[in-house]
Amino acid sequence: MHRRSDDEVSFDPRSWVRKTSSPAKTAAEQSSLSRSSSALRRRNLVMLGAVALLAAGLVVGWMAWRAPVKSSRPAPAAGPARVEGLRRTFVIDRVQDLAAALVAEGVTMERAVRLGLAANEKLNAAPGELRVALRFRPGQAGVVDSIELRRADGSGLLLRGDGASGVEAKPLASDRVVAVKVVRGEMDANSFYSSAVAAGVRDSLIDDFAAAFAFDFDFQREIKPGDIFEAAFERQMDGEGGVAGSERLVYVSLQTGAKSRALYAFQPSGDAQPSWFDGNGVSVVRGLMRTPVNGARITSSFGPRLHPVLGYTRLHKGTDFAVPIGTAVLASGDGVVEFVGVHGGHGNFVRIRHKADLETAYAHLSRFAPGVVVGATVRQGQPIAFSGNTGLSSGPHLHYEVIVGGAQVDPMSFQLNQGRTLNGQALEAFRHERDRIDALRAAQNG
Known part of the structure; x- marks a missing residue:
């Protein structure tokens, strides 16, 4: 067996000590070694602290990635215990995210899991966002007093207990209440849009x-x-008074120097959506709409005019509406598409055809809406082109024509018979809704 000489390197750490030849030299080197060891220990402690901080950051980042929570307030900073009775509100994407959200709010993992499982069970793991109102027990940091979870319709679940000694779950009925707000205003010199916004009508x-x-x-x-x-306008208010x-x-009502009109929204039984009726239950819907495009400005009316391109006077057989390219053009009444394509100077x-002797036409279009082909049935107000x-x-612009018996007439003066009139139970239900709205208007208008 080969024996190691004193100059050879050993792989046994116990042998990594330099041998000395004199006691005086050994003491000096021992003192130097002690100082070196202390410095090494200090460097190691610093490195361990840095590693610990890095690990803690990775854990926090992992938790945030695993359980994203949309909160209405900034995330709590690390620090002293929470204020007594603190209430937190935030939104989670699904009930399964509750446990992770509670941990992020300072609740222990065990308690958070128990509360999360209770919520998941009672809500049947139903998908959809939940608004969470979390209240902590006074004087006990991280201990939950109650959790209120609300769906979009206001219904939900109330959890009580900290999750360690048990959880009490109680279903919650919707906290929504319906309120009506009334606004009045005058038309300004700019536009109906600016007038309505100034009066308090939401732009939506x-x-x-x-319409x-x-x-x-x-x-x-x-x-x-x-x-x-x-x-x-009617809106739903939650339990905290928010919309x-x-x-x-x-x-809606509108009063001009020449006429006035007041209309009520009502959905008769069997209809897919509400419609507008006057105070007597007569629908405003007639055969044709006055304007088949929203937000338009009339630039040329029906009658003789100097053609802007051809340069000579001839009968203008429709009404022109100035609108940006790409604005939706609406069918002014129910009917069947008879022609789609390029039509001489009309372009696209x-x-x-709405009746045997009644048609409408739409010219200078940039493109046609999907599904608008010859023979297709269209409904009033449906986008047919752009x-x-x-x-x-x-x-x-949009050039719009109304054609009666094969001849164009003035679209702005042409009128059809009034719309349908409610009767029987539908009329009785309408009158009840009309009276409810009028009472609310009177209360707010003083």
Whole structure:
């Protein structure tokens, strides 16, 4: 067996000590070795601390990645125990995310898991977002006093208990209440949009307001500054007084120097959606809409005019609406598509037959809506195409025609018979809804 000499390197750490030849030299080297060891221990402690901080950061990052929580407040910073009775609100994507969200809020893993399992069981693991209201027990940091979980419709679940000694689960009925807000205003010199927004009408409801009067008013020619409008819209309020979900118009009125109109939204039994009726239960819907495009400005009316492209005077057989290219063009009434394609100076063109002797036509279109082909059935207000600048056109606009017995007539003066009239039980239900809305309007208007 080979014996190691004193100069050879050993792989046994116990032998890694330099031998000395004199006691004096050994003491000096021992002192130096002691100082080196202390410095080494300090460096090791610093490195261990850095590693620990890095590991802690990775754990926090992993938890955040595993359980994203949309909170209405900033995430709590590390620090002292929570304030007594602190209430937190946030939203989770699904009930299965509750446990991870509770851990992020300072609840122990064991308690969070118990509470999460109880919620998951009672809500049957149903998908969908949940609004969470979390309240901590006073004086006990990280101990839950109650958890309220609400679905989009306001129903949900109330959990009580900290999860360690048991959990009490109680179903919650919807906390939504329906409220009606009434706003009144005057038309300014700019536009109905600016007038309505200034009065307090949400911009998402302005198109619905204008559409309610599509059969009765020409917003470009008949509406003047100083005209009075009123809107009542219904909205759901949650238990905290916040608006929940979208709002919908239930009443609109418009009073000009020449006429006035008040309409109520009502959905008769069997109808797919609400419609507008006057105070007597007569539908505003007639055979044709006055304007087949929203937000339009009339640039040329029916009658003789100097053609802007051809340069000579001839009969203008329709009404021109100035709108940006790509604006949705709506079928002005129920009917069947008779023509789709290029039609001489009309460019891209659609013609719809509504009755045996009644048609409408739409010209200078940029493109056609999907499904609009010859023989297709269309409904009033359905997008059939998009405005453009094709054919003999001097700028982006929609040319609209009403054709009676094969001859064009003025679309702005043409009127059909009034819409359907409610009767029987439908009329009785309408009157009840009308009276409810009027009572709410009177209460707010003083």
